Amino acid sequence: MTVENARALRWRPCASIVLAAASAAVLCGGCSVLDGPVLSPSGPISLAQRDLLFKAVAIMMIVIVPVFVMAAIFARRYRGTNRKARYTPNFDFYWPLEVVVWGVPAAIIVWLSLHLWHYTYQLDPYKEIDPGVKPLQVQAIAQDWKWLFVYPEQNIAVVNELAMPVNTPVSIAITSDTAMNSLVIPALGGQIYAMAGMQTRLNLLADKTGTFWGRNVQYSGRGFADQQFQTLAQPKADFDAWVEKVKQSAKALDAAAYEALAKPSQKVPVTYFSGVEPGLFDKIIAKYSHGDSDRMPRHSNTGAMD
Amino acid sequence: MDIFGRLTIESLPFYSAIAASGAAVTVLGGLSVVAVITYFGAWRLVLFQWLSSVDHKKIGIMYIMLALVMLVRGFVDAAMMRSQQAIALNSDGYLPPGHFDQIFSSHGTIMIFFMAMPFLSGLINLIMPQQIGSRDVAFPFMNAVSLWLSMAGAALVLISLVIGKFSTAGWTAYPPYSGLEFTPGVGVDYWIWAVLISGFGSTMSGINFLVTIIKCRAPGMTMFRLPLFTWTVFITSVLIIFAFPALTVACAMLALDRTLGMHFFTNGMGGNMMNYINLFWLWGHPEVYILILPAFGVFSEVVAVFSQKRLFGYISLVLATMAIGLLSFTVWLHHFFTMGSSARVNSFFGTMTTIIAVPTGVKVFDWLLTMYRGRIIFKPPMLFTIGFLVTFVIGGLSGVLLALPPIDYLMHNTTFLIAHFHNMIIPGVLFGYLAGYMFWFPKAFGFKLNEKWGTRAFWCWIVGFYVAFMPLYVLGLLGMPRRMEHYEIAAWQPHLIVAAFGAFIILLGMICLGVQLWVSVRDRIEALDLTGDPWNGRSLEWATSSPAAPYNFAVLPKVECRDAWWDMKQRGVAYRRPEKYEDIVMPKNTFAGAVIGAAGFAFGFAMIWWIWWLALLSLAVIGAAIIVRASNDDDEFVMPASEVKAIEDARFPQLAKAPKNAMEDEPGFAGQPAPEAAA
């Protein structure tokens, strides 16, 4: 019978192609990814998230690298044609190896889960960033296919633009007046789902000025791709000026204006509203919850239960 | 027109050239199958040898044929998405949102439910009974029903290209978007009924496999002598039995919402969308392991056979499999860390998820240690295994990252997640199944697959995988969400172009697979497997002839240790002729399975289009078929000993034609007693 000899020798050219392809892919990503929002964060939350990312990758190299090395060495050294290599066909158990094989991954996971608990509590999106500072309150409402941000203290509302003073905690209460959405601003942190009849919360802080994009990342229909906004992290004075600018708007967000806005629409330009129907956010939630008491995600206004 | 429910002439896809051509390809594909069968005059063969068959090997082959067809369909979807995203910077590309959304939904649905699941069931059917020294699965007829229900589900997905539209809600169909309020058409209903109907089939398969492994093992085949593939099937079956009901319930409730206006998952009226997401992932996470554990089993078999060495750490591997199975039910919440659960809840599920990395890591090291001090022969299945080992740990790394809730907050719903699970599913699941396909093909058809083209397919697949998915990791770090029909961030485009190129390399891999099959069938005479043991195998499936006789084993083998077949060869008792043959009781072929499948298809179609009379009629047909079948006490026949002897006698001259071990010409061959040919 014919046997195609897929010999070990073929390994080298082919393996180098793989390596080249992989490194080309990584490299061409490498330069731009460093400037990307995740790896060059603009707030303490996303910075801490990045730190955890780096730590976890580093610790896991303890198992990943040996796998690469062993796979390469064993495949080469113990190729069938290499009659010089030792061959032990019945070698199938050696308890010190078993201890290492179970023990090392287990130790890494213990280390990792300690960090996991620490960071998960520290970076709980519900947690107030600085208990000593009163955060800026924002209410985010997901609509088809845009974001409406209400500033209750300033009595203004904005479509598809989120402004915030730099170095000031922002507490965003989130709900949806449509399908499930998810709010993220990659440079600052996130994300949390927006669900009708329920309120979720996201606490953020920008420690650099700049314009950062944010968007819905939970697929919600044909306008999904354009459901994005810009976040303006500004010095306090600029933010106040921005608030004044919004207050100059001739439009007010009364019940009728809200109804019109809530209809599905795509690529909606930034729109300012100088006044907001009182209790609008709660009314949108109540529309779906019918006074039932079981709205599950934590809806307290102040941070985590724990 | 009430008689056709909501089905009208407008449901045909003449509204867009792309949709119409997709429909045309589907219809032509169906017609060409009919034409080929007619051309070869094979209707009698197809009907009476295959459609009505209850033989686990034929059922397995039919499952794998379905899986390969659906792999092509799912790949076409993937290629369309990649090409759309490569060009859709500040433009709509060539696919409008409504169409793009159907494509990502059908891609996921097809690859999980109608490629991976049938491939899995096919390999299990083909091999597991032979590995444990059994003549068939415990319930051959139910096995046929499972197959035909899977076919019915797949047919519903395919027909959605021709009549109506498919879902736009993704393969997970999250409500409330998948509810009537936001997606009123038939798309989500196609998804629901395809998944529900094939899900029933999968549940029955799970029960069937578990009973087979527990009750039908050959004498001496204790649990801790089971080949590792069978062990993984055992755990997978347990997972199927306990996880699929959650999917059934979630889909059924979504169907009730959509069909009867109930309020399980609607926005208002007391609906609770979070309940769907919990139920879905209560199935969905174990499903990942349902798919991958048998692939791990394949790798375990392949790595031992081609390292010509005993599997290292058998007990560890079994325990790790059990641990993964158990843990898989405790991690579902990691699919929605971002739903607003407390830090305590998220930490718990995050920790449980990272713990799964331990048994998985153990497996990787045990496979590597199997290669250690072996004599490795690089046949295509082994190439897939090594490719898997190296690539899979990258996916494991990204998986652990995603298991850390603070990182998941950033990476959830981005292409990083997409890259992660494709990194599990392609090198893990698909490479495993392809390795199994090339490893066990001779057992199914009696000749080997062409190794040159298999090797080419491997290199295209693995290079293509890296080129297609590493950019998606990068894109995730750049914040790109999944399911984007177009985008405005220019920095994303170069990566998407690279990814599209990777998809093209994978296309070459698909073509290589096709050429491999073609060339192998053409040159089959030169690659005949005369011994039934083409790779110098270790477990009992290599003891049967290739292809195996209908009864697999004329005399049930007596198992004395692990690697039972290897042991028999060592002791020189392999291929030994029994003193006498006995009558063998076999299940009779029946069309009831295919009838139930056809009625299941009609039922699903009727429920999708609200054709109530047809739904009732097809339910009645199913009920009648079950009752008639269940009242039939005459479902077996006896194959007389003389016939068994005739079949077996034909095998021994064949063995004599292959006087030496099939692997002996291999330069890396490490030695093994040749089969004693018939005297």
Next chain:
Amino acid sequence: MSSAAAMTVSPREAKRYEEKDFGFWLYLMSDAVIFACLFATYLVMAGNAAGGPTPKDVFSLERAAAETALLLLSSTTFGIAAVSLWAGDRSKVLLWLAITLLLGAGFIALEFGEFSGMIAEGAGPDRSGFLSAFFTLVGTHGLHVSVGLVWILVMIGQVFAKGLTAPVASRLMRLGLFWHFLDIIWVVIFSVVYLPGLL
């Protein structure tokens, strides 16, 4: 498998019945998970009346008690049928199966009345999340009982036509498992749905 004197069973057949029984147990486990999911859903949604009727408004203890009595009684009568099967008494098996069938049908009739009454009062499954969960949970059980009734009918036919052969006895055993399983599910429904809803 069965000790009825009339049945002689080869070891191979005995093994086949054992496999079937075991497979049926696994099916019941799987089905139990379906009910577990439905119970969990009901518990999550029991408070979601959406301004519509609450459990107190729609449940009737008398009716639930009557349904419970019928179903528990039917389990007992099925037990007697099984004992008669053991004794090899074909006519008694037929009689007690028929009585079981009637009791089960009575249960379904009561449940049908309950459901149609609720729907007529505007408390149908499309009224609120609570009612969707209620109708689906109890309805799924009812659907199982209905299938069980068809099965009993088929088995009456088989006992009548074939007598107490080994395959028939084996099927009756599994029908028994199914029937008692539904009984247990009903007891849970009664204690999780009706009792807390009324107390």
